[in-house]
Amino acid sequence: MNFKIVRKIMLCLVVLTLCGQDTLALSTTDLGLTVDLLNQDPDPVKPGEVLEVSFSIQNTGAEEVENVIVELVPKYPFSEISGQSLKNNIGTLGKRYVDERSKTVKFKILVDNNINAGQYPLEVMVYELGNRDSLCISQEFDIYVDSESNAEIESISLEKLVPGKKTNLSFVIKNVGNSPLKNAMFSWESTSDLILPVGSSNVKYINFIDIQDNATVDFEVLTNVNTIPGLYKLDMKLTYDDVEELQTITEAGTVENQKRKTIESKAGIYIGGTTDFDIVFLEQTMSGDYSFSVSNIGNNKASSVTVSIPNQEGWSVNGGSNSVVLGTLQKGDYTIADFGLTPDTYDEFLPLKFQIAYTSSDGERESQDRELSVFASEPVVIQQSIQRGQSEKSGSWLFPALILVLIVGFVIYRKKKQ
Known part of the structure; x- marks a missing residue:
């Protein structure tokens, strides 16, 4: 037996075996399938939005392919949405020239909220069920993200x-x-x-x-x-x-x-709106009231102006109301407000608080607080009564004296005439 011939035959068998294995591997890894990106919605997508992508899977080979799996492999800035599967078994694809040789599959993914504008790759894998490690197709598609500033x-x-x-x-x-x-x-x-x-x-x-x-x-x-x-x-x-x-x-x-x-x-x-006020002590009137001047020193009209003296230490209001209605004050106008007040002590300066309320030019009710130092003096009416009593006493002897002077003058005149 010729060992050289045997050896050649065995070598051929090994080569044929290896070639058969390569052919099998190729049939597993290259089944004649193609994948195309049909559509993305929205296009372009903005950060933080949900992106829906549609792919077309076609069989261009001479044999049908069963249990075809389409899987989306998202990387930053894309991520999986809870409840949305990224794998889809589209079943059997017929061989070429057959109606059912292509199918469409859709996926939904989330775009990161802080991503900048640009094109980002999205990977798609297509393989037979159970043979993910022996990939048939691994392809990337560019997705445009528009992060226009606002x-x-x-x-x-x-x-x-x-x-x-x-x-x-x-x-x-x-x-x-x-x-x-x-x-x-x-x-x-x-x-x-x-x-x-x-x-x-x-x-x-x-x-x-x-x-x-x-x-x-x-x-x-x-x-x-x-x-x-x-x-x-x-x-x-x-x-x-x-x-x-x-x-x-x-x-x-x-x-x-x-x-x-x-x-x-x-x-x-x-x-418009608010204005400003100034209040000044004028005098103590003959009736004993304290008189104050209230001025609108702002740049807006004030309507329904009222001046009030709240309850406070050092002063009390005599009988009547503690509030005086002044009406409308145009800017630059002033008016007088009188209050019957009794101080706790006399002949010294005491702080006196006021509250000025008004309606501003925009219809809002406003208020301002003011405080003055007012000299507390004895009521003027008492001093005037004393002066009037003294005048009456001096007048009681003035008339008889005048009559006496007239009589003396008449007597002197008669004597000179005689």
Whole structure:
């Protein structure tokens, strides 16, 4: 027996065996299946949203494939949603030229809330049931995430502005988007320039506002003292660079394409409202009352003005009401309020508290507290009575003396004439 021939035959058998194994492996790992991304909803998707993706699985091979498994393998920024399976058994796919050689499968996943804009890979695996380690297909599809920046004027510190009074006006700007704001410029203007900044312009710059952060810009503002009370419009404008909106990911790295965005909004500010008062002690009247002057020294009209003296140590109200109604006081007007008061002690200065209530130009009821140092003196009416009694006593002998002088003068005149 020729051992060389035997050896060649055995070698051929080994080669044929190995080739058969390779053919089997290829039939397991390459079944002629293809996968395509049909649709994504929404497109583009935004951070924090639920993404639904649809894939088409086709069999282009000459043999049908049973128990085909389609599995989604999410990586950051994608994640599994509770209750939503990421595996789907689509059953049997027929061989090519057969109607049932393709099927569609859908998955839902969640996009991370803090991701920047860009394209991110989403992996899909297709394999026979039980043969996941011998993959048929592992393919990645790029999903575009749009994290366009958004900002808003979250709050304004001022609702009312008193004419002629310098006031701080603050704006809080919040980044409510999913990418930072850079090189922001904020400005505002009022109707007919009724409100103007003092000591600075109406423009402020902000270098950077991170995601979900905010920034505050302050202005000192003033309006004319003769401004008619009412609600006036305030126009606001915010412009900034949205670097992340057009950010793309390439093989060379991240490319940033700046885009300037503008947000315009408006708000209402009421000009008017409150006013201010001054109260001064005038005199103690002949009837014994204390008289005070009440002045509207503010820049707004005050309606239904009342002045009250609350219960307090050192003073008591005599009999009547402790409140006096003054009516309407225009700005710059004043009027008199009298109170019957009795001090606990005399001949010294005592503190006296007042409360002034009024209706402001915007219809709100307001009040102010004032305090004066008033000299407590004896009632003037008593002093006048004493003076009147002394006058009556002096007048009781004045008339008889006058009669006596007339008689003496008449007697002297008759004697000279004789």
